[in-house]
Amino acid sequence: xxxxxxxxxxxxxxxxxxxxxxxxxxxxxxxxxxxxxxxxxxxxxxxxxxxxxxxxxxxxxxxxxxxxxxxxxxxxxxxxxxxxxxxxxxxxxxxxxxxxxxxxxxxxxxxx
Amino acid sequence: xxxxxxxxxxxxxxxxxxxxxxxxxxxxxxxxxxxxxxxxxxxxxxxxxxxxxxxxxxxxxxxxxxxxxxxxxxxxxxxxxxxxxxxxxxxxxxxxxxxxxxxxxxxxx
Numbered sequence: 001x002x003x004x005x006x007x008x009x010x011x012x013x014x015x016x017x018x019x020x021x022x023x024x025x026x027x028x029x030x031x032x033x034x035x036x037x038x039x040x041x042x043x044x045x046x047x048x049x050x051x052x053x054x055x056x057x058x059x060x061x062x063x064x065x066x067x068x069x070x071x072x073x074x075x076x077x078x079x080x081x082x083x084x085x086x087x088x089x090x091x092x093x094x095x096x097x098x099x100x101x102x103x104x105x106x107x108x109x110x111x112x
Numbered sequence: 113x114x115x116x117x118x119x120x121x122x123x124x125x126x127x128x129x130x131x132x133x134x135x136x137x138x139x140x141x142x143x144x145x146x147x148x149x150x151x152x153x154x155x156x157x158x159x160x161x162x163x164x165x166x167x168x169x170x171x172x173x174x175x176x177x178x179x180x181x182x183x184x185x186x187x188x189x190x191x192x193x194x195x196x197x198x199x200x201x202x203x204x205x206x207x208x209x210x211x212x213x214x215x216x217x218x219x220x221x
Binding site: 004033035041042043044045048050056058059090092094097098099100101102103104105106 | 120143144146153154155156157158161163201203205207208209210211212213214
């Protein structure tokens with residue numbers, strides 16, 4: 001039972017570098033989400049995809065782009081990483097927007 | 113280990129006692145609410161949910177209460193155990209899932 005799989009688990013970037021965080025789910029869910037979690041801030045929604053072919057901004061979208069590649073995969077891209085993007089990133093999926101979301105194990109990103 | 117939740121509000125409860133964790137939500141249009149548990153170094157895990165047409169829902173050792181009038185949600189954990197030690201988040205859903213700030217539950221021996 002893989003559920004939601006995120007890669008990589010850890011990453012260190014230099015300021016200005018780009019990278020893509022990958023997320024895949026095997027539950028045939030329609031909706032997928034990207035969150036970031038900072039100490040004392042809880043989880044903040046970056047982008048979400050209500051269904052294949054659609055993406056929408058969340059609470060903190062600046063500095064990020066997303067691609068819903070197919071129903072299974074939803075990637076998050078940092079075009080020019082900044083130290084303020086140091087965080088733990090979580091991908092999640094749900095059958096619909098108003099049902100339980102299942103989370104991956106997270107990607108810890110450090111930008112130096 | 114993970115430093116998430118370092119500055120979160122903390123609730124300390126004696127093992128065996130009941131725990132009550134509170135949450136205020138902001139969007140009166142939210143129609144679905146979820147409580148998640150997050151252990152150190154892991155992603156959030158679903159505990160229990162409730163829809164806006166209900167005011168109470170019970171699970172195994174957990175109860176969620178919803179007061180739409182004051183936009184308040186609570187999670188009650190019966191007979192708190194050491195394994196309940198974690199950070200607890202409420203989440204509200206209208207067209208997207210938005211999380212609250214979280215509360216750390218600390219179990220006293």
